[in-house]
Amino acid sequence: MTSDIPVSDNYQYWVLQANGAAGSNITSTSAVSFNGSGIVTTSRSGNTITITGTEADPIWSAAEPSYFNLTQNETVTGIPAFNGGTTGSTAPFSVDSTYVVANLNSDLLDGYHANNLPYLPTGTDNWVNITGDTMTGSLTFSGVSSDITTVNNEHLSLMPNGTGKVGIGTTSPTAYLHIKAGTASANTAPLKFTAGTNLTTPESGAMEWDGSRV
Numbered sequence: 596m597t598s599d600i601p602v603s604d605n606y607q608y609w610v611l612q613a614n615g616a617a618g619s620n621i622t623s624t625s626a627v628s629f630n631g632s633g634i635v636t637t638s639r640s641g642n643t644i645t646i647t648g649t650e651a652d653p654i655w656s657a658a659e660p661s662y663f664n665l666t667q668n669e670t671v672t673g674i675p676a677f678n679g680g681t682t683g684s685t686a687p688f689s690v691d692s693t694y695v696v697a698n699l700n701s702d703l704l705d706g707y708h709a710n711n712l713p714y715l716p717t718g719t720d721n722w723v724n725i726t727g728d729t730m731t732g733s734l735t736f737s738g739v740s741s742d743i744t745t746v747n748n749e750h751l752s753l754m755p756n757g758t759g760k761v762g763i764g765t766t767s768p769t770a771y772l773h774i775k776a777g778t779a780s781a782n783t784a785p786l787k788f789t790a791g792t793n794l795t796t797p798e799s800g801a802m803e804w805d806g807s808r809v
Contacts, residue, residue: 638645663669677687702708723730736742745751753761755771762768764775764785774785788804802809 636647638647707713722728743751755761760768760771760773762773762775765773777783777785788802788809790804790806793803793805794801
């Protein structure tokens with residue numbers, strides 16, 4: 596470190612200040628230590644010596660891109676590893692935000708690609724599209740009070756293709772609509788109508804129950 600300070604002067608004390616901050620009086624017996632690193636310059640005006648930092652710590656400047664700066668927006672170009680949530684007892688990280696991130700690809704979070712999941716059959720279409728789809732296997736409903744429902748004012752049609760038939764209570768229907776046989780026990784009849792008001796003008800093929808007759 597170089598300065599324009601003479602070797603000796605007839606001052607009773609010197610005033611030492613850093614970067615314009617309030618100075619401290621020092622005498623010839625005072626001990627002065629400097630902490631940190633970087634490039635500094637010194638200047639003198641009378642008995643005041645000013646030490647000024649002219650540049651950031653060169654060691655930190657070189658290493659800073661490898662660390663997060665909590666006061667800046669940072670971009671990660673590598674693959675970070677988070678410890679804790681996989682085998683530990685705590686989550687690897689938390690997100691304090693409900694903002695939806697556009698174009699966020701959450702695939703491979705479990706280590707598998709969506710088209711190659713080990714717990715689903717390989718090379719098959721395992722999803723039912725809500726806009727229409729074809730299933731090649733059985734569809735089983737369980738644990739729900741209403742297995743098949745529609746929204747208000749919409750119809751539900753069973754449309755077997757070709758020579759297909761509909762079976763209720765049987766897996767091998769032999770008619771377009773084949774209903775399993777009832778038993779002698781109550782509430783086991785194969786077909787039951789709810790009592791109501793019959794049509795004023797009968798319709799061909801219609802069946803109704805008014806509470807006393809069909």
